[in-house]
Amino acid sequence: MREEQQQLIQEIARVEADIREHSTVLKTIEEMAPGRKCFRQVGDTLVQYTIAEIIEILKVNLENLQNLLTTQTEKLTSKGKDLNAYKEKHNIRLLSEQEVLEIQKKQALAKVSAPPSNAIKK
Secondary structure, eight states: OHHHHHHHHHHHHHHHHHHHHHHHHHHHHTTSOTTOEEEEEETTEEEEEEHHHHHHHHHHHHHHHHHHHHHHHHHHHHHHHHHHHHHHHTTOOOOOHHHHHHHHHHHHHHHHHSOOTTOOOO
């Protein structure tokens, strides 16, 4: 479950980066003349458009990205709730560093104080 949660976080970060990039491009080209030629790379091909056409395409893409971001954020929230419910149901808790150190000390002391298993008994 944690792995799925991490994947969602990575996807959200990628979508947020795409949104920022689309917004920057849109902000930049809105100041240009609508009839001016521009090129957009689609796969490995450059396609010629006008600024007006690209603005519409970018607005639609930006809206779709924002919807995707909302959906992914909702999935992340749901996954977090599921993970918490699972941890609570199975009484799973995360140990602090201090608790881990204490457990390691107890185990080390138990090994030192226990007689060797291969000792010869008389």
